[in-house]
Amino acid sequence: MKERIEELLNEIEAFTANSIEHVEEFRIKILSKKGKVTELFDDFKSVAPEMRKEVGQKLNDLKNKAQDKINQLKEKFEDVADKKDESIDLTLPAENIAVGSRHPLSLVRNQIAEIFSRIGFTVSDGPEIEDDWHNFTALNTPADHPARDMQDTFYISENPDVVLRTQTSSVQVHIMEGTQPPIRTISPGRVYRNEAISARAHCQFHQVEGLYIDKKVSFADLKQTLMYFAKEMFGEETKIRLRPSYFPFTEISAEMDISCTLCEGKGCNVCKYSGWLEIMGCGMVDPAVLENCKIDSKVYSGFAFGMGVERITQIKYRVKDLRLYFENDVRFLKQFKSVI
Ligand code: DAH
Numbered sequence: 001m002k003e004r005i006e007e008l009l010n011e012i013e014a015f016t017a018n019s020i021e022h023v024e025e026f027r028i029k030i031l032s033k034k035g036k037v038t039e040l041f042d043d044f045k046s047v048a049p050e051m052r053k054e055v056g057q058k059l060n061d062l063k064n065k066a067q068d069k070i071n072q073l074k075e076k077f078e079d080v081a082d083k084k085d086e087s088i089d090l091t092l093p094a095e096n097i098a099v100g101s102r103h104p105l106s107l108v109r110n111q112i113a114e115i116f117s118r119i120g121f122t123v124s125d126g127p128e129i130e131d132d133w134h135n136f137t138a139l140n141t142p143a144d145h146p147a148r149d150m151q152d153t154f155y156i157s158e159n160p161d162v163v164l165r166t167q168t169s170s171v172q173v174h175i176m177e178g179t180q181p182p183i184r185t186i187s188p189g190r191v192y193r194n195e196a197i198s199a200r201a202h203c204q205f206h207q208v209e210g211l212y213i214d215k216k217v218s219f220a221d222l223k224q225t226l227m228y229f230a231k232e233m234f235g236e237e238t239k240i241r242l243r244p245s246y247f248p249f250t251e252i253s254a255e256m257d258i259s260c261t262l263c264e265g266k267g268c269n270v271c272k273y274s275g276w277l278e279i280m281g282c283g284m285v286d287p288a289v290l291e292n293c294k295i296d297s298k299v300y301s302g303f304a305f306g307m308g309v310e311r312i313t314q315i316k317y318r319v320k321d322l323r324l325y326f327e328n329d330v331r332f333l334k335q336f337k338s339v340i
Contacts, residue, residue, distance in 0.1 A: 001040070001047055005058050008036055012066050020077040027070050037063050104336045105206055105325055108313045109188045112208050115232040116186045119225070121210065124185045126171035128192070132161045134170040138292040139249040154192050154203075164192035168209035169249060169306055172285075175211060176293030181300045182214040188309070199321040206309035211285070213295065213302030219252070219284060222303035226282065230258050233312065239265065241276060250283025250304060261315055270318075277315055280307035 012030065017023045030036050040059055047055050102110075113123050126134075135141075136148060146152065156162040171187035187209040195201040212221070223242065230238045239259040247253040257278050260271035267273040282305035287297035310322055317336070319325075324332050 017073050023073045030066050101334050101336050104313050105309050109309050120184050122185045124187045126174045130163050130165040130170050134173045135165050138173040140286050140288050141248045154194055166193055168207040172211050184212050186210045202322045208307050210305040213300050217302045234261050249286050249289045251286040253283035256280050280305050
């Protein structure tokens with residue numbers, strides 16, 4: 001018995017480990033239920049009574065030594081693991097911080113504002129929750145106009161006088177009511193219409209309204225202003241054309257097309273082989289609208305225009321599906337690099 005104890009003691013003292021797993025293996029071999037020390041304790045029964053005190057002591061020593069040795073080794077490996085965690089390589093390059101990019105609609109809206117600011121237009125703002133007067137009545141839109149239909153307009157609560165604005169033309173009214181000419185401003189903002197959401201229609205979108213009121217403002221001024229805008233936005237070679245149209249708040253009214261940016265007017269599937277892309281409505285502010293806003297239509301005249309920001313963005317970046325603008329999928333958004 002004494003010899004076996006001695007042998008095991010030597011084995012324990014001589015043991016070296018190369019990993020924490022190795023220490024655990026050793027613990028199982030020595031101290032577990034079927035381990036060598038436990039085996040010796042089991043055999044203790046057969047030790048002669050006069051030897052028991054001495055052998056018992058030796059056995060206890062052996063067990064304590066084994067336990068100490070294992071604890072020491074474990075601590076050593078745990079220390080090494082801790083140190084590994086702490087060792088930071090300061091020479092490594094820092095991780096990239098992903099800064100967001102501007103939303104394409106914001107990029108285009110900012111660019112529109114920047115282009116018009118160069119020729120003296122300010123930027124103005126108005127409420128998205130409107131009353132009937134600002135969204136419709138003051139803009140010469142009669143009560144039976146289809147735009148007022150429940151199908152097109154979101155009405156707020158039970159009150160038919162409160163709507164989500166369907167157009168930023170409502171801001172024109174606020175401005176004219178609050179300021180006497182000269183007025184030269186654009187009003188970017190979100191508008192709402194009760195449309196089923198699809199690739200080509202959405203219940204919310206963005207417009208930029210333009211308004212210029214002064215003495216002797218003519219249609220030629222309108223045309224020149226819009227031509228300047230089209231060339232700044234889409235390139236020097238861009239051509240424009242104005243087609244007669246109808247809007248309740250302008251007289252005369254027109255729609256403006258630009259030469260197709262893809263085929264330069266030759267005809268392709270983007271412009272449906274017409275060579276032209278429609279980008280906005282415009283016209284001379286109807287004298288009745290000026291009068292509604294307490295501006296003397298005998299002294300002042302002006303023009304207005306309105307364009308969809310999604311439409312301009314679609315042409316500029318060739319994004320066909322309107323829904324992409326509202327999904328906020330970063331894989332889509334990060335393709336747009338901020339210039340402004
Ligand atoms: N408000 C019109 C719309 O939502 C766009 C528009 C057309 C605005 C002609 C104007 C304008 O100022 O003169 O379709």
